[in-house]
Amino acid sequence: MHGLRRLSALSGGLLPSSRLWIVAFLLPAALMAVLFLYYPLIFIVRMSFTEKDTFLSPGGPLYTITNYLDLTGRYAPNILVTIKLAGLATLVDLAFGFPFAYILIRKVRYRDLVRAIMVFPMFGALYIAFGMRFVLLPGGFLTPILQLLGVEGAQVLYGLPSTVFAMAIFTFPFMVMNIGAALSNLDPMLEEAATCLGARPWQTLARVILPLVRSGVIAGCLVCFGWNVGAFAEPLLLGSLEEQRSLAWTLYQRGVVQLDYGLSATMGVVLLALAFSVNYLSLRYSRGGLVE
Amino acid sequence: MKSQKIWLSLIGFGLLALSAACAPATPTATPQPTAPPVGETVHVSILNRDMTRDEIVAAIQEEGGLVVANWTYTANDELVNQFQKYVRDSYGVNITLTYEGSQAPSTYLTNLYAAQAAGNPPPYDVMAIEENYWADAVAHNAPEAYLPSGLIPNQALVLDQFQHVPTSIAFQSTAFPGVVYSRARAGWMTKLTDLADPRLRGRITLPLPGDITAGGVLVSLAAELGKDYRDPDQMKEVVDYVVDNLVPNALKLTTDSSEMQQLLRSGAVDAVVFWNSLARLEFLGGNADAGLLISPSGVFAVNGYLWIPKGAPHPVLAQIFINWRLSPEVQLPNDWPIDHGPWSEFHEGFLGPAYVDRIPAWFQADYYTYFPTLDQIQTQFKTLDWEAYNTGVDEWMDYYSERLGL
Numbered sequence: 001m002h003g004l005r006r007l008s009a010l011s012g013g014l015l016p017s018s019r020l021w022i023v024a025f026l027l028p029a030a031l032m033a034v035l036f037l038y039y040p041l042i043f044i045v046r047m048s049f050t051e052k053d054t055f056l057s058p059g060g061p062l063y064t065i066t067n068y069l070d071l072t073g074r075y076a077p078n079i080l081v082t083i084k085l086a087g088l089a090t091l092v093d094l095a096f097g098f099p100f101a102y103i104l105i106r107k108v109r110y111r112d113l114v115r116a117i118m119v120f121p122m123f124g125a126l127y128i129a130f131g132m133r134f135v136l137l138p139g140g141f142l143t144p145i146l147q148l149l150g151v152e153g154a155q156v157l158y159g160l161p162s163t164v165f166a167m168a169i170f171t172f173p174f175m176v177m178n179i180g181a182a183l184s185n186l187d188p189m190l191e192e193a194a195t196c197l198g199a200r201p202w203q204t205l206a207r208v209i210l211p212l213v214r215s216g217v218i219a220g221c222l223v224c225f226g227w228n229v230g231a232f233a234e235p236l237l238l239g240s241l242e243e244q245r246s247l248a249w250t251l252y253q254r255g256v257v258q259l260d261y262g263l264s265a266t267m268g269v270v271l272l273a274l275a276f277s278v279n280y281l282s283l284r285y286s287r288g289g290l291v292e
Numbered sequence: 293m294k295s296q297k298i299w300l301s302l303i304g305f306g307l308l309a310l311s312a313a314c315a316p317a318t319p320t321a322t323p324q325p326t327a328p329p330v331g332e333t334v335h336v337s338i339l340n341r342d343m344t345r346d347e348i349v350a351a352i353q354e355e356g357g358l359v360v361a362n363w364t365y366t367a368n369d370e371l372v373n374q375f376q377k378y379v380r381d382s383y384g385v386n387i388t389l390t391y392e393g394s395q396a397p398s399t400y401l402t403n404l405y406a407a408q409a410a411g412n413p414p415p416y417d418v419m420a421i422e423e424n425y426w427a428d429a430v431a432h433n434a435p436e437a438y439l440p441s442g443l444i445p446n447q448a449l450v451l452d453q454f455q456h457v458p459t460s461i462a463f464q465s466t467a468f469p470g471v472v473y474s475r476a477r478a479g480w481m482t483k484l485t486d487l488a489d490p491r492l493r494g495r496i497t498l499p500l501p502g503d504i505t506a507g508g509v510l511v512s513l514a515a516e517l518g519k520d521y522r523d524p525d526q527m528k529e530v531v532d533y534v535v536d537n538l539v540p541n542a543l544k545l546t547t548d549s550s551e552m553q554q555l556l557r558s559g560a561v562d563a564v565v566f567w568n569s570l571a572r573l574e575f576l577g578g579n580a581d582a583g584l585l586i587s588p589s590g591v592f593a594v595n596g597y598l599w600i601p602k603g604a605p606h607p608v609l610a611q612i613f614i615n616w617r618l619s620p621e622v623q624l625p626n627d628w629p630i631d632h633g634p635w636s637e638f639h640e641g642f643l644g645p646a647y648v649d650r651i652p653a654w655f656q657a658d659y660y661t662y663f664p665t666l667d668q669i670q671t672q673f674k675t676l677d678w679e680a681y682n683t684g685v686d687e688w689m690d691y692y693s694e695r696l697g698l
Contacts, residue, residue, distance in 0.1 A: 052686075056405040057432070077697060133551075138558030154560035155494070158544050241545055244500075245697045253698050256399050257502035258689065 041272075047265035055261050067266035075250070079270070082247040085235070086228035088160075089167035090175075093224045096168075097175030098217070102209075104176065105183040115180075118173050125170045129237040132166050133157065163243045166234040171224040178223060182216025183209075215285050222282030226275050247271055323378060323446075323619035334442025337458070338600065338607045343442075348608060349383050355606040357388035358613060361400040362420040362596075365549070365637050367393030370630050378616055379609070387609060395547065397421035398503055404434060404601055414601035417610040420617070422467075422504045424685075426460045426597045427678035435459040436600040436607070443611035446618035449646040453670070460599035463617050465669050466641030467595050469499070469508035471585035472571045473563035474556060484513050484587050487563065488537035495562040497552050498534075498542045501692040505547055507685055508594045509565055510534065510692070511676065515589040522680040527688035535695040545696075549573075556582065569640065572662035576632040584662065593673045596640070618643065624650040642666045 048068070050061040071079070104111050121128060135142050136157040146156065156162060186209065194204040210217070232248040239246070247267050255264025328334045333342040343351070372389045379387050392415075394400065403415050414434075419425070429435050437458035440447055447461060454462035473481050478492065487496055499505040510530055511521045517533060519526040539545075543561055546552065552564040557579055564570070574582035598614045600607060616622055624639050624647060632654065641663055642648055648666055651659050664672065 053405070056402075056409040074694060137554055138560045139554070152560070154543060154555065154558075241539070241542070241696060241698075244545065250698055253500065253502055253693070256402060257396055257500070258686075258693070259398055259402060260690075261402075 044265050044268055044272075047261055048269045050262040050265075052263075053259045053261050055265075064262070067263045070263060071266055071270060075247075075267070078245045078247050078250050081242065081245045082229060082271075085160075085164060085167060085231065085243065085246055086225050088164045089171060089228045089231075090221050090224040092164060092168035093172050093175040094217070094221060097172060097220065098179055100172075101176045101179040101183055105180050106188065115177075118176060121169050122173050124233075125166070125231065126233040126237075128169050129166050129233045132162060133237050136162065157238060158240045159238075160240075160243060162238045163234050166238055167228045167231050168224075170231075170234070171227045174223045174227065175220040178220030179213060179216045182213035182219075186212050219282045219285040222278050222285060226278035226282060229274050229278065230271055323616050323621045328442070336443055336608070336611070337441050338436055338438040338611065348443075349385060351608040352379065352383050352385045352387060352612070355387070355609045357390060358417040358606040358609040359390045359392055359415065360418045360420060360613065361392045361394070361397070361416040363397070364393035364395050366420075367391040368630070368634055368637070370628055370634070371638070374622070374625070374628060375613060375616060379612065389613070392416065395549075396503060397425050401425055401428060401432075404429070405432060408432070408434060408602075413603050413605050416601060417604040417606045418613055419599050419601060420463060420596055422594050423460075423462070423597050423676075424504050424507070424594065424678055424681060426456065426599050427682050429599070429601075430459065431682065434601055436602045436604065438600050438607075438611060441611050443608065444615040444618070446615045449620070450618060450643045451670070453675070454595065454643055456597070460597040461614070461618065462595045462597050462643065463623070464595040464640035465643050466568070466593065466664055466673065468568050468591045468593050468673075469505050469512065469566065470568050470587070470591070471563050471565055472552075472556065472568075472574065473583055473585055474559075474581050475583040476581050477559070478562040479583070481563065481585055482588070484509070484516050484585070485537075487541060487565070488533075489541075492541045492562055494541065494543050496538070496541050497544050497546050497555060497561055497564045497566075498538060499547050499565055500545045501689055501696060501698060503547070504594055505566065506692070507681070507689065508592060510688075511592050511681070512587050512589070515592070515674075516587055522677060522684065524684040524687040527684060528691050531688055531692045531695060534692070539696070553577075568662075569637065572636050573633055575658070575662060576636055590672065590674050592676050594676070620647050620650050623647055624652070626650060626652045636662075639663075641669055 046061075047055045049063050049065065051064045051066070054060070054062040104114055108114055134140050136146075136154075138152075138154055146152070190208055190212070191204055194208045195201075199207070230248050231246060232252065235243040235246040235249045236252075239249075244250075248271065251264045251267040251271070254260045254267070328343075328345055333344050334348075335342050341347075372391055375389050376387060379385055392400070400416065400419060400421060404419075407414050419429070419435075426435065438444075439455070439458045439461060444461075447455070450461055451465075454465055471481065471484060471487065473479075478495075480486070481489075486492075487498075499509060510527065513534065514521045514527060514530045517530055519530050521527055543555070544551070547566070549566060549570060552561075552566055552570065553574065555561040556564055556574070563585075568584055571582050571584035598617065600610045600614075604610055621627070622638070623643065625635060628635075635652075645666060
């Protein structure tokens with residue numbers, strides 16, 4: 001800002017004022033956001049109030065609120081399935097992510113390398129789901145181990161555990177990053193002091209570490225939950241009929257396969273609202289806004 | 293001295309590679325070009341013009357390429373290469389064929405109607421998808437009237453029962469959703485309702501609700517259960533039967549053919565509900581255990597049809613493509629450098645008598661195990677009343693989704 005003012009002053013008024021510079025810099029991004037994000041979003045919201053495929057029909061859209069009523073009635077179980085899957089995946093992330101983050105921050109020497117490797121799952125949920133499918137399908141490399149355990153791969157494959165596990169793998173880095181960031185700001189001397197004063201490890205964890213990193217834990221949980229609410233590939237490829245009832249997958253079925261654009265747009269709006277709320281809360285938590 | 297030898301060897305290899313690249317390709321049977329002799333014209337109805345060969349060539353040059361919407365599994369590189377080569381050899385023009393593959397053809401209609409509603413040109417020049425989608429498009433006033441056309445003389449080779457003049461023509465004659473099963477493990481199956489047998493608990497796959505794969509199966513089941521597919525209430529009874537008796541046996545609801553093949557081959561399931569083509573793909577892939585179950589109540593054909601959306605940006609190339617796709621040399625592409633599996637994906641039954649004598653030698657012994665005779669095609673395949681189907685399908689398919697919680 002100061003630099004811009006100076007530049008403007010040095011130019012003897014030939015250059016526009018700093019405020020204009022800021023507007024000029026922001027304008028392309030704002031235009032892009034309006035044209036390619038908010039404008040289509042308005043369409044989606046409008047479409048959510050139309051009947052079936054009438055939004056695109058030559059006769060023009062027929063407006064209705066039935067889609068929203070359906071969502072709170074017929075599709076309420078689908079919302080619950082979505083929340084259940086996202087919640088369970090978040091719990092798995094937390095259960096494995098916290099110790100992982102702690103060891104990474106406190107014990108691992110080449111943590112940057114580990115962090116870099118850790119982002120692999122973020123390349124795509126689809127890869128993870130396909131990978132798990134090929135590992136678990138009969139003939140996959142886990143088949144002999146599963147056979148030894150008396151388990152049939154295909155039975156393990158299509159169900160809650162494999163779907164939740166794949167979702168958790170995808171969002172695991174988010175959990176570790178958030179908790180890791182909070183742990184990095186925690187002075188190790190505090191843990192040493194607790195130990196010197198006779199606290200057992202679990203007491204140090206419960207009374208010192210957790211209270212001080214809870215903003216990171218909550219932010220991690222919210223980010224993971226927010227991502228998993230929109231999970232599509234995992235229920236599609238790894239889910240049984242129950243997991244296929246997740247909202248993102250149902251949205252695809254209703255919209256793309258059955259051409260019920262109105263209802264699928266409504267599901268999209270609800271998912272968006274859910275993701276927005278969770279994201280907003282996670283941002284506030286990550287800054288400690290709701291904790292202090 | 294040593295480096296001289298190396299250089300000589302390299303030059304030798306280079307010359308060999310060059311001569312291999314310049315050698316004439318293996319001669320192949322090529323479909324006849326559809327351009328008229330010099331001085332004559334053909335009538336192109338879609339443009340309502342009589343065109344000379346020069347005008348056709350100029351139109352191809354101007355269009356430069358086309359987009360075809362067709363299933364993913366037929367979006368084969370060889371098909372693209374062969375058509376581009378055909379246009380180059382026949383008209384001396386280099387064009388680009390873009391194949392938009394999808395296993396959910398309804399996405400094409402979504403894109404098409406979206407373009408239509410926005411007043412934009414359609415994103416595709418040729419639609420090559422199931423007959424019900426054409427019927428849906430007719431209700432949306434989307435298909436162009438293009439038949440008969442001087443650019444499509446091969447229309448004459450296709451039986452009347454496979455034509456909807458003036459807006460579409462079939463490129464398949466024997467496609468139907470059915471059951472592909474393991475003869476060894478489920479050889480006792482004789483009808484679709486056998487899918488409800490307790491012996492198949494967790495041992496079958498069923499199609500997801502929504503598209504014509506599920507619709508075709510439900511219609512065939514209706515025939516077996518003595519129900520009328522034209523009556524939505526009776527179809528809801530069929531849906532109830534499926535949800536209460538077949539779904540509990542399903543390991544997975546899927547329309548992913550590669551997943552079904554893997555499950556069937558590995559023995560994880562005994563039967564999969566998909567398209568008849570899967571049985572011969574399995575056979576040609578080395579799985580002689582795969583059998584195709586034909587319902588004793590008959591077969592409703594759900595064939596692929598070729599049509600051109602209104603306002604298609606490349607109408608001349610679209611018609612040339614349709615004519616080429618209907619030619620016997622492309623319907624049974626015996627001269628293409630492809631394996632037997634891909635060959636069987638391009639061919640889905642005879643469209644008329646002109647195609648019968650092209651069964652390749654390698655398939656003559658088994659052809660009629662996986663394909664019907666021309667006589668059977670004309671007498672035993674039932675035709676759906678697509679208007680009645682499309683009128684009721686939304687209601688009972690929605691009921692099916694509701695019962696499944698989807």
